[in-house]
Amino acid sequence: MTINRRHLLQALAAAPVAAATLPAAANASAQASAIASAPSAFHRFKIGEATVTALLDGHLPLGTQLIPDFDADKASSALKGTLYQFKDSSLQVPVNGYLVEHGGTYTLVDTGGTPQMSPALGGLHSALAAAGVTPEQISTVVMTHLHPDHTGGLLLPDGSAAFANAELVVSEVEWGFWHDDAILAGVPKGSQGFFHAARMSVAPYKDRLKLIKGEAEAAPGLTAVPLPGHTPGHTGFMLDGGSESLLIWGDLVHMTALQFTYPDWTITFDTDAQQTATTRRQMMDRAVVDNLLVTGMHLDFPGLGQVKRAGEGYRYQAAPWQFGQ
């Protein structure tokens, strides 16, 4: 796979959350205040025999300046008739993690961010507690990619592993990218924080790490679906619940309000913009044809729905709130 370094550098240079977001720099008071302000929201639903709990970590403002192809008229036409609103030229997007209970085992897919990255992040652990599950009960933590709004919850404020008994599962491509010293050396100094943050957040798990390739089984009931572009090893996971399936697609979409309508609108965090757009269209086409249930880390919380075709793009059809088990 060709890694487009120019785009990577652009992404890192434009990132509003850079070196200062290192998880190991966490301190107890910041953590405590963030937990106090973060909602403890969760939503549990069944996928066949499996149970999925959407955990809200918090939210992030994503500014329109992050979209190179942004067009104000097109954006207002996408938002027309909806309740989405820009606030200071930004859309507020959620950061979600997903707990999967399958055959008596707990797997967590992504871990949210940290209050150091944004004061409105870092609520995943309190959401997990509110859902009645302890970190020790989780036997596998599966990562869609190693950006800090996904890896932040891997560590406790003292830098140790937050999931004492969990195996960590990461795509081999993703792991290799963030641990490549040659790539790191080519990144501007002020933007190397993404690499340091990725490395630090996974370091305590090195002795219980599973690297996966292609469409491998990642955890009980979860099969990897490579979705490269946003990062080189960006990966979704298909949950097989027997009678029903759910695709947990990671960051295939960052802005529900805009990127279904304009699937070619990438953001500066995308390592390879062209590949990101191609992957998004391919995956959305497959979701339409296969009538897939989908969820994702930045889809409107709790993020359970389907993709429908609309015009030259798509639209998101959210499922109603799921009551009971």
Ligand SMILES: [Zn+2]
């Ligand atoms: Zn993300």
